[in-house]
Amino acid sequence: MDILKIGGQEIQNRLFLGTGKFASDALIPDVIKASGVQVVTVALRRVDFESQQENMLNYIDKECVLMPNTSGARTADEAIRIARIARAAGCGNWVKIEVIKDNKYLLPDNYETLKATEILAGEGFAVFPYMSPDLMVARQMRDAGAAAVMPLGSPIGSNRGLQTRELVRILIDEIDLPIIVDAGIGRPSEAAEAMEMGAAAVLVNTAIAVADDPVAMAEAFSMAVKAGRQGYLAGPGPAKLYAEASSPLTGFLRDSE
Numbered sequence: 001m002d003i004l005k006i007g008g009q010e011i012q013n014r015l016f017l018g019t020g021k022f023a024s025d026a027l028i029p030d031v032i033k034a035s036g037v038q039v040v041t042v043a044l045r046r047v048d049f050e051s052q053q054e055n056m057l058n059y060i061d062k063e064c065v066l067m068p069n070t071s072g073a074r075t076a077d078e079a080i081r082i083a084r085i086a087r088a089a090g091c092g093n094w095v096k097i098e099v100i101k102d103n104k105y106l107l108p109d110n111y112e113t114l115k116a117t118e119i120l121a122g123e124g125f126a127v128f129p130y131m132s133p134d135l136m137v138a139r140q141m142r143d144a145g146a147a148a149v150m151p152l153g154s155p156i157g158s159n160r161g162l163q164t165r166e167l168v169r170i171l172i173d174e175i176d177l178p179i180i181v182d183a184g185i186g187r188p189s190e191a192a193e194a195m196e197m198g199a200a201a202v203l204v205n206t207a208i209a210v211a212d213d214p215v216a217m218a219e220a221f222s223m224a225v226k227a228g229r230q231g232y233l234a235g236p237g238p239a240k241l242y243a244e245a246s247s248p249l250t251g252f253l254r255d256s257e
Contacts, residue, residue: 002229004200006178007094007126007147009065013038014195015225016067016180017218018205019056021157027214028059035218040064041096041203043071044086057091067128069096076115083120095120096128096150106156110137114144121145130182133167138175148200149175152183157206159186162193172198188217188224195228196236 004011016039019028032040040060060066068086073079076099083095097120099112110131117129126147131137133151141149151168154160161184162168172179178200185191191202204221211217 002233004178006200007065007128011038011065011201013222013225014201014229015191015222016041016182016201016203017208018203019043019060020071021206021209022214023209025056025059028056029061030215031208031218032061032064034215035222037218037222038064039067039201041067041069041205044068044082044091065094066091067094067096068092069130070098070116071100073097073099073116074101074109075099076112076119079112079116080119083116083125084123087125093124094126094128094147096130098130108132108152110134114140117141117146118144121147128180133164133171135167135170135174138171138177142175142177146177148178148180150180150182150203153181153190153194154184156183158184159207160184161186161190165193165197168194168199169197188220191221192224192228192231195225196231198232201225 004014013036015035015037017037019040019042022028042056068091070079070082073082079097079099087093097113097116099109099116100106101109108130113129113131114137117127121127121144128148128150129141129146130150138149149171151171154163168181180201180203181194181199182203185202185204186207194202202225208214208218208221
């Protein structure tokens with residue numbers, strides 16, 4: 001069985017689910033069930049630990065691996081504080097680091113993210129840094145103790161797909177950590193493409209949450225991720241510049257005349 005071993009966990013479903021933007025949190029259990037996802041990320045600022053009715057953690061299957069994220073952090077210090085609060089509140093030791101100062105394109109601050117990664121990894125967190133794909137920074141994140149690297153495919157919530165595919169491909173080829181494509185994936189076919197490239201997993205939120213039928217779309221993404229992974233493991237044939245016939249072009253009618 002093809003299992004992703006990461007952050008002290010064994011994961012069979014390589015589709016990771018984000019939980020923002022759903023019209024109702026009540027949809028989340030059906031989305032999790034239909035897709036079979038095992039890893040779910042949630043912004044800590046959206047969790048009300050004092051309320052049983054409004055606590056979105058109540059909608060997440062207890063068997064899922066919870067990955068709190070530091071959405072809203074603008075500095076490494078803020079991200080570190082959010083991560084510590086999440087762990088103290090019983091959310092486990094996984095954390096997705098998001099440090100974003102840019103209000104227009106919502107691009108991550110790689111260097112503040114790197115600072116937070118180093119400190120939190122040193123405190124025993126399984127750190128998943130969300131970053132703009134940059135080989136040198138990805139190497140530094142690896143050396144700092146990151147459990148994986150999470151490059152964006154395109155800006156958050158844009159549904160524009162793998163606009164950074166060549167940069168992501170470089171990370172897959174060069175970084176000996178799981179590469180999880182995060183942000184911008186808009187179609188199941190794009191998730192399959194990321195997996196065919198050799199990504200370890202794909203995190204999807206907006207494309208599922210804003211679909212006409214989020215439950216059906218979640219199932220479609222899960223199937224696409226599985227297909228892309230199987231295609232990668234099968235070893236696709238090489239692309240060629242010129243045509244090559246699949247059957248002989250000689251030795252049939254002409255040779256018998």
